[in-house]
Amino acid sequence: MDHGVWVLGEERNGAVHPVSYEMLAWGRGLADALGERLTCVLLCAEAGREARELVYRGADAVRVASHPELAAFTLEPFARIVSRLVQEHRPEILLASATTMGRTLMPVLAAKLHTGLTADCTGLEIDASERLLIQTRPAIGGNVMAMIKTPERRPQMATVRPRSKRPLPRDPSSAGEIIEESIRPGELESRTTRLRFEPDVTSDVPIQEANVLVAGGRGMKDARSFQKLFDLARFLGGAVGASRAAVDQGWIPYSHQVGLSGKSVTPKLYLALGISGSANHLAGMSASEVVVAINKDPEASIFRLADLGIVGDLTEVLPALLARLDRREGRRAPEEGPR
Amino acid sequence: MKRILVLVKQVPATENVKLDEETGTMVRTGMEAVINPLDLYAVEEAIRLKEKEGGDLQVSVLSMGPPQAVEAVREAIAMGCDEGFLLSGREFAGADTWATAYALSCAIRTLGAVDLVLCGERATDGETGQVGPMVGAFLDLPLLTYVSRIEQIDDGGLVAHRAVEGGHEVLETRLPALLSVVKEINEPRLPTLAGKMRARRAAVPVLGPRDVGAEPENLGLAGSPTRVVKVFYPSLTRAGRTLSVEAESLDVCVDRLVEFLESIGILGQAGEN
Numbered sequence: 001m002d003h004g005v006w007v008l009g010e011e012r013n014g015a016v017h018p019v020s021y022e023m024l025a026w027g028r029g030l031a032d033a034l035g036e037r038l039t040c041v042l043l044c045a046e047a048g049r050e051a052r053e054l055v056y057r058g059a060d061a062v063r064v065a066s067h068p069e070l071a072a073f074t075l076e077p078f079a080r081i082v083s084r085l086v087q088e089h090r091p092e093i094l095l096a097s098a099t100t101m102g103r104t105l106m107p108v109l110a111a112k113l114h115t116g117l118t119a120d121c122t123g124l125e126i127d128a129s130e131r132l133l134i135q136t137r138p139a140i141g142g143n144v145m146a147m148i149k150t151p152e153r154r155p156q157m158a159t160v161r162p163r164s165k166r167p168l169p170r171d172p173s174s175a176g177e178i179i180e181e182s183i184r185p186g187e188l189e190s191r192t193t194r195l196r197f198e199p200d201v202t203s204d205v206p207i208q209e210a211n212v213l214v215a216g217g218r219g220m221k222d223a224r225s226f227q228k229l230f231d232l233a234r235f236l237g238g239a240v241g242a243s244r245a246a247v248d249q250g251w252i253p254y255s256h257q258v259g260l261s262g263k264s265v266t267p268k269l270y271l272a273l274g275i276s277g278s279a280n281h282l283a284g285m286s287a288s289e290v291v292v293a294i295n296k297d298p299e300a301s302i303f304r305l306a307d308l309g310i311v312g313d314l315t316e317v318l319p320a321l322l323a324r325l326d327r328r329e330g331r332r333a334p335e336e337g338p339r
Numbered sequence: 340m341k342r343i344l345v346l347v348k349q350v351p352a353t354e355n356v357k358l359d360e361e362t363g364t365m366v367r368t369g370m371e372a373v374i375n376p377l378d379l380y381a382v383e384e385a386i387r388l389k390e391k392e393g394g395d396l397q398v399s400v401l402s403m404g405p406p407q408a409v410e411a412v413r414e415a416i417a418m419g420c421d422e423g424f425l426l427s428g429r430e431f432a433g434a435d436t437w438a439t440a441y442a443l444s445c446a447i448r449t450l451g452a453v454d455l456v457l458c459g460e461r462a463t464d465g466e467t468g469q470v471g472p473m474v475g476a477f478l479d480l481p482l483l484t485y486v487s488r489i490e491q492i493d494d495g496g497l498v499a500h501r502a503v504e505g506g507h508e509v510l511e512t513r514l515p516a517l518l519s520v521v522k523e524i525n526e527p528r529l530p531t532l533a534g535k536m537r538a539r540r541a542a543v544p545v546l547g548p549r550d551v552g553a554e555p556e557n558l559g560l561a562g563s564p565t566r567v568v569k570v571f572y573p574s575l576t577r578a579g580r581t582l583s584v585e586a587e588s589l590d591v592c593v594d595r596l597v598e599f600l601e602s603i604g605i606l607g608q609a610g611e612n
Contacts, residue, residue, distance in 0.1 A: 012504070072508075075482055100503040104484040107469040111440060111476035116564030119436070119467035134568060139465070147568040191481040192512040195498065199506035212605060236605055260466070269605050290603055291577065292596070298583065304576050308599050310592050312584030320593050328597070328606075 003089055005031040006155070008082070008096040008105070009042035009054055009062075014071065016042070016050045019097040021167030024058040026124055026160055027095060028168060030133065031060070033126040036092070039063060041085060043078055045071035047180055055176030058168045065181040069188050072197070073101045076190040079108045085181065086113060091155045093133050095124070098159035106159050116150030117157040122164045122264075122283065132156065138260050138283045163208055163266045164287055205239045207256055212238025213267040215258055215285070218245040219274020219295055219314050226251040228318055229273065235325040241265065243275045259284035274314045277302030294318075340494060340514070342397045343385045344447060345420065346458040346471065347378040349404050349411035374411040377459035379418075379527035380520050385457050386419040387525065388492065397421045399450065403431060403443055409543050417530035417538035424450065428547040433560030436465075440473030442558060445551040447478060454494075456517040460485060468519070475517035483510060487523040 007027040009020035024040060031038035040059040042051060047066040054062045065081050082105070086094060094109070096102035098120045110117035122145075123136030132149045133156040139146040150156040207213055214233040220226040229240045241258045242251065258265055259281040270288035275281060277293075277300055285291070286305055293306035296313050303309040310317060352371040374382075385398045400415040402408050403426040412423035426446045434442065447453060456475070461468030468484075475482035487507060488500040496513040502521050530538070548558055556562055582592050600606040 079476075100485050100501070103468055104472055104482070107436070107440075107472035108476040108482065110437060110469075110564075111473040114437075114564070116435065116437060117469060118565060119469050139570065144570050144572055146570045148565050149568050150565050153564040191516075192483065192510050195509045195511055197506055197508050198500075236600070269600075269603065291579070292599065298581070303579075303581055305579075306581070307577055307579040308596065309579055309581035310584065310596060311581060312589070312592060316589060317584065317592065320589050321596060324593050324597060325606075 003091050004037040004039055005034065005093045006039045006041055006086070006091040006095070007059075008094070008102065009040045010073075010097060010099060010101055011042065011044045011050070011071075014045060016053055017099075018167060019099060019162050020054065021057040022162065022165050023095055023097050023160065024054065025165045025168045027093075028058040030093060030124060030126055033128075034092070034131060037061060039089075039091065041065075041082060043070045043081060045069075047178075051178045053170075055174055055178070056170045056172050058174075059176050061177040061179060063179045063181050065183055067183050067188060072194055073105070074190050074192060074194060075104055075108060076192065077188045078105055079112065080187045081181075081183065083109055083112050084184070084187070086155060094155040094157045096159050097162050099162060102159045106157060110157050113153075113155070113157075115153035115155060115157055116148075117159070118148045118150075119159055121158045121160050124158060124160065133158070138279070144279075161264050163264045166266065207239050207241045207258065208263055208265055210239035210241075210265075210267055212236045212269045212271070213241045213258070213265055213285075213288070214238050214271045214273065215241035215243065215275060216246050216251070216273045217243035217275030217281075218249070219276070220246060220251070221274070221315060223249070223251045225315060225318065228322060231322055232271070232273075232318065232325075235322070235329070236269070236271075238267070238269070238271075243278070243281050272302050272306070273318065275302055276300040277305065340388070340392060340396050340454040340492070342399060342451075342453050343388060343455045343457060344450065344453045345378070345381050345385045345398065345400045345415060346443060346456065346474065347382065347400055347402045347411050347415055348375045348459075348462045348464075348470075349373070349402060349408040350375045350462050350464040372407065372410065374414040375459055375462045375464075377461060377463060377522070378411075378415075379459075380522060380524050381457040381459050382415045382418050382420060383525045383527040384489065384520055385455075386528070388455075388489070389419070399423065399453075401426065401443065401446060401450070403427070403434075403439060403446070405432075406545070409545070412543050413538040413541065414530070416541050416543075417534040418528060419530075419534060423541065423543045425543055425545045426547075426551065427545050430548045430555065430558045433563065434558065435563035435565045436467050436469040436473060437564050438558055438560075438562040440470045440477055441562065442548070442551070442553055443470065444474050444477035445553040446546055447474070449546065449551045452515075454514045455492075455497075456480065456515070458517070458519050460519050460521050471517065471519040478517070481512040481516040482518075483512060483516065484519045486518045486520045489518075489524075 007023040037060040047064040118135040260283040293302040400423040458471040487502040490498040
């Protein structure tokens with residue numbers, strides 16, 4: 001007997017984080033392939049309309065355990081409650097986003113439940129003949145992909161790389177069941193106490209949230225021409241990303257690095273400038289909606305992924321493009337009137 | 340605190356790695372190998388704590404791997420760890436993260452009382468980041484992942500910062516505990532010549548499954564809940580069009596690019612507000 005597909009929802013600052021909707025999009029496809037129900041498990045401070053949002057995004061059922069002490073992720077209570085629910089209801093599959101929460105909680109659950117866990121998957125599918133979850137993840141610096149299964153142990157567990165799938169559109173007409181789970185005595189006990197949270201102070205748009213990402217690599221040649229990417233990003237209303245090579249050169253901080261060793265991004269437009277497209281890099285940006293690549297080397301792998309490719313030297317193409325955009329803006333400015 | 344244990348892994352020095360097609364695990368023989376770069380931060384933090392605490396605080400290092408992984412243990416000793424152990428044996432071969440963590444946790448129990456276990460965030464080869472947390476779970480230790488700073492530590496417990504999305508979380512926990520640390524935490528030192536000499540002379544006991552009381556059915560490939568179905572080289576294509584500056588001229592290429600950006604709505608149409 002099958003017991004469905006479960007995904008862990010995730011809250012931040014009292015609101016469902018969009019990674020939860022990505023997880024529902026993954027889970028929905030798997031549940032449909034199996035002909036099973038999709039359940040979202042949410043641990044939070046207060047069960048409210050949030051649970052309904054999870055139904056609008058694809059869940060057939062939402063199991064909510066709420067308590068003020070569950071406002072922030074604390075490992076021991078979360079692990080106790082989720083593992084108890086898993087043992088009671090025996091889902092076939094349990095997925096979580098590969099956030100710092102997922103990457104902490106899931107290994108602990110897998111150890112406790114004696115089952116397999118695959119980290120940071122970029123693909124999940126159901127093998128039709130065996131009805132097993134096939135988990136695809138980049139391995140060895142992204143040079144190869146590995147497909148992994150958990151043949152016998154249950155649930156089949158995986159963390160999924162954030163931003164590797166788009167959420168399903170919100171459908172307020174979908175119906176689903178909200179199940180309020182009680183919390184058992186002792187489940188909230190923890191040897192660890194959260195004292196405070198110190199938010200980052202930065203004005204940068206995180207690259208994972210940018211609609212347009214202008215990313216530069218080794219082909220930018222030096223720090224000065226790399227800086228020009230910020231001008232281009234300003235014209236296009238985007239943020240600046242980088243390949244590992246550019247970060248290693250010290251042209252931009254690590255927080256801007258795209259790829260397996262950096263961040264995964266799914267912008268509407270990804271502009272890869274002077275990036276050859278190592279497997280490591282491609283693993284982090286291949287889910288972008290539209291890709292434009294400019295590179296001197298016509299054989300660069302990045303062109304395989306590009307909707308529009310331009311073979312040329314960035315030190316020529318970028319200044320020419322910026323000059324064109326500058327003229328264009330100048331031409332348009334009078335029409336826009338006073339700012 | 341009496342003893343800190345650091346977990347380290349030996350990884351290939353390059354990214355050019357071969358895979359065993361049958362098991363999907365890495366072929367480790369005949370390859371240049373180093374201590375996992377992200378483990379150096381855990382080793383460094385342990386040594387700093389020892390230097391601060393002074394006295395009789397011992398830093399032990401433990402690795403699991405083939406016989407040549409003893410070199411990773413020696414690298415940690417060269418940096419300043421007091422002693423090292425290698426968990427090794429055919430029975431461990433092909434272990435996934437569950438079976439690896441199980442074996443390591445058996446070894447840690449065998450090594451006796453430990454106040455703090457430190458490990459790196461993940462290894463640069465497998466990149467799962469799962470073994471550390473799983474070891475914490477097997478040993479039922481309080482677990483803090485992504486630790487970027489140990490603010491305070493004494494026999495009663497510690498206060499540490501975790502680097503998480505959007506900021507840092509400050510947590511207090513009791514000892515013994517397991518911490519996985521991130522790059523931000525320190526700047527690892529290079530081994531001194533004296534350290535290297537000491538490491539070369541150090542006896543590194545090799546522990547096998549029976550030495551650590553591990554259940555044979557939980558070891559290696561046989562004890563691993565996961566199986567590699569296959570490995571493949573990613574093939575990605577998007578059948579886009581490619582222009583070349585050489586063939587079309589710079590101006591034409593820039594024109595086409597601007598038109599393209601207009602067509603997908605990133606740039607407003609020329610003349611439009």
